[in-house]
Amino acid sequence: MIFTILIAYFLVLQAKDKLIAHLRRIIQLSPTEEVIVRNSFKKKHLDKKEVLLFTGEVSSHMQFIADGCLRAYYMDDEAKEHIVQFGIEGWWVNDLYSYLTQTPAKQFVQALEKSTVLQIHRDTLNDLYNEVPAVERFFRLKFEKAYVAFQYRTIDAMAKPAEERYLEFRTKYRDIEQRVPQYMVASYLGITPEFLSALRKNLR
Amino acid sequence: MIFTILIAYFLVLQAKDKLIAHLRRIIQLSPTEEVIVRNSFKKKHLDKKEVLLFTGEVSSHMQFIADGCLRAYYMDDEAKEHIVQFGIEGWWVNDLYSYLTQTPAKQFVQALEKSTVLQIHRDTLNDLYNEVPAVERFFRLKFEKAYVAFQYRTIDAMAKPAEERYLEFRTKYRDIEQRVPQYMVASYLGITPEFLSALRKNLR
DNA sequence: CCCCTTTCTTAATCCACCTTAAGATTATTC
DNA sequence: GAATAATCTTAAGGTGGATTAAGAAAGGGG
Numbered sequence: 179m180i181f182t183i184l185i186a187y188f189l190v191l192q193a194k195d196k197l198i199a200h201l202r203r204i205i206q207l208s209p210t211e212e213v214i215v216r217n218s219f220k221k222k223h224l225d226k227k228e229v230l231l232f233t234g235e236v237s238s239h240m241q242f243i244a245d246g247c248l249r250a251y252y253m254d255d256e257a258k259e260h261i262v263q264f265g266i267e268g269w270w271v272n273d274l275y276s277y278l279t280q281t282p283a284k285q286f287v288q289a290l291e292k293s294t295v296l297q298i299h300r301d302t303l304n305d306l307y308n309e310v311p312a313v314e315r316f317f318r319l320k321f322e323k324a325y326v327a328f329q330y331r332t333i334d335a336m337a338k339p340a341e342e343r344y345l346e347f348r349t350k351y352r353d354i355e356q357r358v359p360q361y362m363v364a365s366y367l368g369i370t371p372e373f374l375s376a377l378r379k380n381l382r
Numbered sequence: 383m384i385f386t387i388l389i390a391y392f393l394v395l396q397a398k399d400k401l402i403a404h405l406r407r408i409i410q411l412s413p414t415e416e417v418i419v420r421n422s423f424k425k426k427h428l429d430k431k432e433v434l435l436f437t438g439e440v441s442s443h444m445q446f447i448a449d450g451c452l453r454a455y456y457m458d459d460e461a462k463e464h465i466v467q468f469g470i471e472g473w474w475v476n477d478l479y480s481y482l483t484q485t486p487a488k489q490f491v492q493a494l495e496k497s498t499v500l501q502i503h504r505d506t507l508n509d510l511y512n513e514v515p516a517v518e519r520f521f522r523l524k525f526e527k528a529y530v531a532f533q534y535r536t537i538d539a540m541a542k543p544a545e546e547r548y549l550e551f552r553t554k555y556r557d558i559e560q561r562v563p564q565y566m567v568a569s570y571l572g573i574t575p576e577f578l579s580a581l582r583k584n585l586r
Numbered sequence: 587c588c589c590c591t592t593t594c595t596t597a598a599t600c601c602a603c604c605t606t607a608a609g610a611t612t613a614t615t616c
Numbered sequence: 617g618a619a620t621a622a623t624c625t626t627a628a629g630g631t632g633g634a635t636t637a638a639g640a641a642a643g644g645g646g
Contacts, residue, residue: 254541262537275530311515314522321525325532326479332536333466336572337458339602359623368540373603375625544633563593577633579595 193221193244193294200242200268204319205312215313218306219296224248224289230271231287237276239297243269246293247357251365252285261366264290264354270320271295290358340369341377397425397448397498404446404472408523409516419517422510423500428452428493434475435491441480443501447473450497451561455569456489465569468494468558474524475499494562544573545581 194216201207207215224230224246231237233252248271250263262285265271276283277300298306307314334343344367348355355363361371369377398420405411411419428434428450435441437456452475454467466489469475480487481504502510511518538547548571552559559567565575573581 252537260537260541262533274526275534278526278530307519311518314515314518315511318518318522318525321522321529322478322482325525325529326482328529328532328536329466330479332532332539333456333464335536336539337464361623370604371624372605372626376603376627379625565593574634575594576596576635580597580633583595 193296194219196244196268197242197296201313201316205316207310207312211310211312214310215306218302219298222295222297224293224295226289226292229286229288230295231273231276231283231285233284233286234282235276236280237273237283237287238300239272240277240300240303241271241287242296243267243271244294244296246289246295247291247354248287248289248293248295249358249362250285250287259365260368261362264351264358264362264366266354266357290362335368340367340373341380343367344374344377345381397500398423400448400472401446401500405517405520409520411514411516415514415516418514419510422506423502426499426501428497428499430493430496433490433492434499435477435480435487435489437488437490438486439480440484441477441487441491442504443476444481444504444507445475445491446500447471447475448498448500450499451494451558452491452497452499453494453562453566454489454491463569464572465566468555468562468566468570470558470561494566539572544571544577545584547571548578548581549585 197219198207198212198215201215219242221244222230230241230248243265245267248265249261250265250271250273251259251261253259263271271287273283273285273287275281276285280300303313307317334346338346344363347363347367360374364371364374367374401423402411402416402419405419423446425448426434434445434452447469449471452469453465454469454475454477455463455465457463467475475491477487477489477491479485480489484504507517511521538550542550548567551567551571564578568575568578571578
């Protein structure tokens with residue numbers, strides 16, 4: 179019993195250590211600031227297939243993945259799933275539109291493996307921007323990077339044929355490809371699983 | 383002569399007034415800060431078809447459109463143009479990837495009409511982030527918004543048929559549609575001008 | 587106001603990718 | 617370790633949008 183508590187406490191620390199290390203790769207934090215940041219986030223454990231955010235809910239937290247693998251996806255009118263983003267350790271996942279505009283989410287966020295995320299509430303984060311300006315800088319840079327990465331993904335998606343996109347996905351996200359089913363990769367690439375299967379056959 | 387100079391000076395003021403008004407819609411600026419911001423930007427006039435940024439150059443400035451209409455586009459291997467973004471008064475245009483990573487631009491930025499832009503150099507802007515933190519907040523919010531807007535554009539582009547995308551473009555950017563040739567709208571939507579023409583015929 | 591360039595349309599043919607449906611593998615669960 | 621669910625493959629036929637080539641219309645410079 180005590181033992182379990184100790185292990186749990188250790189995991190919390192570990193998760194937050196990962197977050198701090200992640201931030202320190204971009205910005206500097208004084209020891210005091212580090213404490214403030216640590217206290218602003220709450221750990222949340224997710225089972226495989228557990229849904230962190232449902233369509234229709236308003237997303238109120240930014241989420242850092244300390245461990246595991248999640249996906250963000252939406253369902254079209256014909257109830258088909260379209261994966262917008264995968265995330266593994268060290269990534270952030272969310273329906274950002276919902277988070278930023280405080281409107282109901284159009285996306286689901288779901289764990290594909292047992293996962294640990296660190297959550298910070300929008301209000302807490304907005305306070306944190308004032309208390310620890312470096313955190314605001316971190317997110318400015320984060321969004322800049324996310325924006326250009328996304329722009330290039332889109333340009334690729336519109337200009338390049340599916341085979342090329344798949345090959346790029348493989349080299350860029352080898353670690354993810356190993357961990358998620360193939361039909362989800364197809365969904366992320368914007369093609370049907372049947373077509374991906376056919377592509378892969380051609381590549382052999 | 384003197385008269386021309388007076389008019390030119392008036393236009394500079396006008397342009398910077400527009401910028402300040404644009405910023406004030408999002409953040410607050412003290413009179414001192416306003417002066418600092420004004421002095422950080424330089425006005426640039428562009429003739430129709432003039433290119434502001436060439437592929438291969440490194441983009442070193444953020445650019446606010448005070449007047450006119452511009453486009454950002456890239457050329458694929460087959461020398462076909464793909465429009466990534468349009469911009470009119472009150473928008474920002476750039477090859478952000480180049481600006482942020484200081485690598486050679488893959489996009490052109492070109493005026494589609496006589497235009498006026500206000501430019502700020504990357505170094506000046508980075509200083510400005512420290513001198514006027516509200517400006518950093520402005521750009522954090524700007525990138526957040528740009529990111530989600532782009533994400534939704536992409537989701538649309540992958541999920542919806544061309545006709546629907548065209549109709550959405552029309553309602554969302556009526557003002558732009560009036561000002562740019564139809565084949566550029568097609569390029570922005572990721573379809574051929576011939577197909578757009580056929581679509582429009584069907585809608586009548 | 588005319589000429590030349592830019593832009594838009596029409597129509598035939600073609601291809602990347604989708605749909606449907608069925609069977610073959612591979613995981614999970616009891 | 618059998619049963620069931622989840623995932624992957626194969627193959628036939630369909631469709632959205634591209635390509636090519638022409639001509640029509642609209643603009644803009646001199």
